[in-house]
Amino acid sequence: MFADLNEKLSGVFKRLKGEARISEANIAEAVKQVRMALLEADVNYKVVKSFISGVQEAALGESVIKSVSPAQQFIKIVHDNLVEILGGKDYEPSLPLQSIPPTIIMLSGLQGSGKTTSAGKLGRYFAKDGKNVLLIAADIYRPAAIDQLEVLGKNLNIDVYSDKSSKDAVKIVRDGLEYAKKAAKDIVIVDTAGRLHIDEELMQEVENVKKAVSPHYTFFVADAMTGQDAVNAATEFNNRLEITGVILTKTDGDARGGAALSIRYATSKPLMFIGTGEKPDEFELFHPDRMASRILGMGDIVSLVERAQEVIDVEEAEMMAGKIKTGLDYNDILKQFSMMNKMGSLESILKMIPGLPKINSADIDESRIKRTQAIIYSMTKRERTRQDALNGSRKKRIARGAGVSVNEVNKLIDQLTNMNKMMKKVSRKVGGKTPDMNMKDLAKLMKGMKF
Structure with missing residues (x-):
């Protein structure tokens, strides 16, 4: 993800390296290029406007004008403002579990956004810490959706509750929750059907599912490759369901990355997890500072070490x-x-x-x-x-x-x-x-x- 954006921003920083100091003239040109890079990366124009305003204000500050290293100073300014857009330097992703189990998590989103795969990955995320997880197959529309979740559950050694004879999503989720309580499950993850945010009947159904089970966390699952469409959908789902946060999928395949930079700003809800590949373990908590470093091509050694600790x-x-x-x-x-x-x-x-x-x-x-x-x-x-x-x-x-x-x-x-x-x-x-x-x-x- 962010390959194109990283390349364009690198070009901006490279041009600044030839300057003796930061001035209004070269900052104006650099900011113009950054603005174009963000818009071409399909970042929401409101996000771009806010981001550019913060960069300009900081870049033209007196302490920066006196700097002997304008390129490095500008990189730091861009990095800090990216962190702010993505959630802020003080944001630490956390998902506290309920003292009285089970903790209920509901996934929602558009068709094809990766909800079922994310349900399996999220289940594995908790299971590797010793939690007893149940996946509930509540997608009653997509062919083989239940089979897909059952295969995922089998491969990950996680229980799956399903009822192929029922076409009532609310009943399936209620029955699944009862099963979870009897089986002493710590965490229940509900995989709902994908739906367009403009489909009133299906949006009403997912609202009914939420009312029926009162989940502690409601996540909107967004496909990073859909750009600003994901922002529009996330906004509507948030208005209807009051989502807790966002899971961003397919970040390994998106060359633009606009969704990651826009969703949090548009919904005021945090990015909680990102899917970084197809494998069940390619799923991690979202950290604004680490993502900002990746966008700028500065690497992410902390995430690499955490990933290595899991497998080595x-x-x-x-x-x-x-x-x-x-x-x-x-x-x-x-x-x-x-x-x-x-x-x-x-x-x-x-x-x-x-x-x-x-x-x-x-x-x-x-x-x-x-x-x-x-x-x-x-x-x-x-x-x-x-x-x-x-x-x-x-x-x-x-x-x-x-x-x-x-x-x-x-x-x-x-x-x-x-x-x-x-x-x-x-x-x-x-x-x-x-x-x-x-x-x-x-x-x-x-x-x-x-x-």
């Missing part, structure tokens, strides 16, 4: 760190791929690391990772740990087994050799101990890991 085995990581001096083998590479796969796409991981060169989708060939795995799986146990065992005939056999050329096998061998050399070199810099690499070292290392 501490003992395994310590073992891997200890092998830096002796060198990694192909089994280690497979483990790294497995860990990265749990954390999300390689592109999303790299974009979170501050200080790395700009990463474009075209620069990353995820299929190469699959081919590399195929090469390693075609090796014997001995070949995976002994590079010197890989002679010409063995390489040909491995290439045939993986369905690749011998040249690709040789490239993998060279890449592992170069990576081990780099790691040993970095280790020697800190007296042979496992290094705490800076961004420059990390960039070099990842360049050598282009599998």
